[in-house]
Amino acid sequence: MTRKNNILLAATHLLAVKGFKETSMAELAKVAEVAQGTIFYHYKTKEDLFLAILKSFQEDIVAEFSRYRQAQQSACGLDMVAGVIDFYLHMASQMEERFMLLHRHDAHELARSNAEFHACLEAIYDCLIDIFEQAILAGQKDGSIGECSPRRMAMIVFTMVDGLVRFHTYNLYDVGGLYEDVVRVCEAMLKNNIQ
Amino acid sequence: MTRKNNILLAATHLLAVKGFKETSMAELAKVAEVAQGTIFYHYKTKEDLFLAILKSFQEDIVAEFSRYRQAQQSACGLDMVAGVIDFYLHMASQMEERFMLLHRHDAHELARSNAEFHACLEAIYDCLIDIFEQAILAGQKDGSIGECSPRRMAMIVFTMVDGLVRFHTYNLYDVGGLYEDVVRVCEAMLKNNIQ
DNA sequence: AAAAATTGATTGAGTAGTCAGTATAAAAGG
DNA sequence: CCTTTTATACTGACTACTCAATCAATTTTT
Missing domain, CATH: 1.10.357.10 (Tetracycline Repressor, domain 2)
Structure with missing residues (x-):
């Protein structure tokens, strides 16, 4: 539960500050401190x-x-x-x-x-x-x-x-x-x- | 001269409608009807x-x-x-x-x-x-x-x-x-x- | 023949999304 | 109380693809 929330929070920040296309899932994973796969486990795309x-x-x-x-x-x-x-x-x-x-x-x-x-x-x-x-x-x-x-x-x-x-x-x-x-x-x- | 202008016009359209990151040089080359290299001959980046x-x-x-x-x-x-x-x-x-x-x-x-x-x-x-x-x-x-x-x-x-x-x-x-x-x-x- | 313009195949870095496998923890069975 | 099963959460290497930019070769202009 913590991780899913971490992803949402980090993604909100990155998408707001950098934009959709400019934010990579690899970067998001790093900021949210989860593995890349974890993001796609919680959100299909x-x-x-x-x-x-x-x-x-x-x-x-x-x-x-x-x-x-x-x-x-x-x-x-x-x-x-x-x-x-x-x-x-x-x-x-x-x-x-x-x-x-x-x-x-x-x-x-x-x-x-x-x-x-x-x-x-x-x-x-x-x-x-x-x-x-x-x-x-x-x-x-x-x-x-x-x-x-x-x-x-x-x-x-x-x-x-x-x-x-x-x-x-x-x-x-x-x-x-x-x-x-x-x-x-x-x-x-x-x-x-x-x- | 025609080509350089074509590039500028096509790029204006694409950057306005799709955005910077969302517009690829390959697509621009196709729309402007020039080779990809031509774009970089006229504009460094x-x-x-x-x-x-x-x-x-x-x-x-x-x-x-x-x-x-x-x-x-x-x-x-x-x-x-x-x-x-x-x-x-x-x-x-x-x-x-x-x-x-x-x-x-x-x-x-x-x-x-x-x-x-x-x-x-x-x-x-x-x-x-x-x-x-x-x-x-x-x-x-x-x-x-x-x-x-x-x-x-x-x-x-x-x-x-x-x-x-x-x-x-x-x-x-x-x-x-x-x-x-x-x-x-x-x-x-x-x-x-x-x- | 020298200079300028054009080409497209190529490069290497970066992309979203996949997947086989690992960890965790709660429920079931002995 | 201790295993075994089952489901869920998680991992990171991997794939197939796209990207900006380069460059040697070719064409056009001067």
């Missing part, structure tokens, strides 16, 4: 192993985000959006490597030919966008957020926040000070009626 | 070839965007921002494959160990963000855009628009209707004083 990682990520992320949704009870919907952004960024740094997995093309490419990958990715993204949508809907109910398509706005906010995480991963610009700006910008664009 | 592609992209994108900057003379800065978003999305669909190249981790990973890659990527991103910044600065001058850090706002707008392009590439959601929303959202967040 390299793709299978990747899928197992993604599935465990899906479970964890869905659990984590639904736990947050139930725990929080902010004053108004607009503040909830700010809270969700904060929580998203917190999660992204907590699960940094697994979020990197989402930002690579590997999973998305496999999703094109493998239905299980596709379903898994869809579930993850739905969960991520849902949490923004819920906050916006709450804001529309209490009047703190203007008339708009909640789903579309949720996708736009998600796009912004996720882009920030990506920027940070790529390390091209110092993104530290942008977090607060993004929160303010989102509030500005939501509290006013947009068309 | 696979990495060299990639760098040549990125450099040519840099030149083209810088030229294209500075041409646009000089050509346009919109009414006010706020409208200019909308115009720039439009232009960016237009460019991204015109140069779809090369933008895909930017979104892959390949170039960013090479940039970590190879200074030329780093410089090239930095130049490209600077150019992309600059054009948004210019529009925001113009808007602040003519009063159509409120007080804010132009660079930071430019990065946020860029993050949104680029995220949209990425969404489209990954094909997870129908992103068609979002274009107009993003333009409206950007206007809403810029025309009001934030902070």
Whole structure:
């Protein structure tokens, strides 16, 4: 049991940091401190192993985000959006490597030919966008957020926040000070009626 | 000359669609309709070839965007921002494959160990963000855009628009209707004083 | 005839996945 | 309590194959 878990942990790290094709089973075996054969005993193929990682990520992320949704009870919907952004960024740094997995093309490419990958990715993204949508809907109910398509706005906010995480991963610009700006910008664009 | 260009074109396509590691020189030779040796006659290594592609992209994108900057003379800065978003999305669909190249981790990973890659990527991103910044600065001058850090706002707008392009590439959601929303959202967040 | 461009067979390192066999430990039988 | 059986976990050498890069030989251009 320890070994199977070692493999999963080491593989998550390597696939996130180096990518699917760039990670060899020989290297993984070394990092996980098992024999190469052991990996294939637990996971039929390299793709299978990747899928197992993604599935465990899906479970964890869905659990984590639904736990947050139930725990929080902010004053108004607009503040909830700010809270969700904060929580998203917190999660992204907590699960940094697994979020990197989402930002690579590997999973998305496999999703094109493998239905299980596709379903898994869809579930993850739905969960991520849902949490923004819920906050916006709450804001529309209490009047703190203007008339708009909640789903579309949720996708736009998600796009912004996720882009920030990506920027940070790529390390091209110092993104530290942008977090607060993004929160303010989102509030500005939501509290006013947009068309 | 024809062959060298064939190689560059075919390589751009393959690297964008399949990725660096996933593209073999044998396959490239077949697509470019040259012998494998010919590729290595013109480009010392696979990495060299990639760098040549990125450099040519840099030149083209810088030229294209500075041409646009000089050509346009919109009414006010706020409208200019909308115009720039439009232009960016237009460019991204015109140069779809090369933008895909930017979104892959390949170039960013090479940039970590190879200074030329780093410089090239930095130049490209600077150019992309600059054009948004210019529009925001113009808007602040003519009063159509409120007080804010132009660079930071430019990065946020860029993050949104680029995220949209990425969404489209990954094909997870129908992103068609979002274009107009993003333009409206950007206007809403810029025309009001934030902070 | 000298220089530049092109070729494809070849090389050696690296790849995912297999497999015959070994270790471990729990259950069954004496 | 001590064997024997059975199932599961594990091992690393091995296979068949792919890869980037090389190079001697050939063709094309100047």
